[in-house]
Amino acid sequence: MTLRSYLIIMLLTTLVCWAAxxxxxxxxxPEITNWLGFSLFYLxxxxxxxxxxxxxxxxIRFVGLRxxxxxxxxxxxxxxxxxxxxxxxAVLFLLAYNLFTWLNLFFLVIGLSLLEFFLIxxxxxxxxxxxxxxxxxxx
Numbered sequence: 001m002t003l004r005s006y007l008i009i010m011l012l013t014t015l016v017c018w019a020a021x022x023x024x025x026x027x028x029x030p031e032i033t034n035w036l037g038f039s040l041f042y043l044x045x046x047x048x049x050x051x052x053x054x055x056x057x058x059x060i061r062f063v064g065l066r067x068x069x070x071x072x073x074x075x076x077x078x079x080x081x082x083x084x085x086x087x088x089x090a091v092l093f094l095l096a097y098n099l100f101t102w103l104n105l106f107f108l109v110i111g112l113s114l115l116e117f118f119l120i121x122x123x124x125x126x127x128x129x130x131x132x133x134x135x136x137x138x139x
Contacts, residue, residue, distance in 0.1 A: 003070050003074075006074065007055070007058075010051060010054065010055055011055060013051060014048065014051030014052055014054075014055060017044060017047040017048040017051055018048045018052075020044045020047075020048075021041075021044040021045055021048045024037075024040050024041050024044050025041070028040070028041060038096075042089050042092070042093065045085075045088075045089055045092070046085050046086070046089045047085075049081075049084065049085035049088055049089070050078075050081045050082050050084070050085035051081070052081075053077075053080070053081030053084050053085060054074075054077050054078045054081035054082075055077075057076075057077030057078075057080055057081055058073055058074055058077040058078075060077075061073040061076065061077055079116075079119060080116070083112050083115065083116060086112070087108065087109070087112055090108055091105065091108070
């Protein structure tokens with residue numbers, strides 16, 4: 001998949017997710033809905049936010065920073081957009097059930113930061129073999 005096709009597909013699916021979120025927002029009544037209505041709300045918001053943040057994060061990395069390959073920029077932007085969207089949806093979920101406190105937000109941010117540091121560290125510790133050297137070692 002080329003970078004252009006990835007961006008077009010990601011943009012189109014993000015627009016579909018935002019349309020679904022707006023549709024759910026306008027049709028679901030939060031006072032009388034059940035768990036399915038709330039699940040659709042949070043899921044559509046999560047997908048919309050993660051898609052938007054992935055596109056914006058990739059554009060900032062690729063156009064603004066220009067210090068890594070496009071694949072690594074896409075991978076990093078998508079991972080961080082997933083964590084960002086999870087943070088926003090988790091905060092809204094906590095607010096909906098009157099469980100939001102600054103201490104809960106602090107623990108949530110610390111937990112997501114530790115997860116990000118773990119994922120960065122895990123990705124950098126993998127052994128990366130160039131294709132040519134790998135073939136020469138096994139001859």
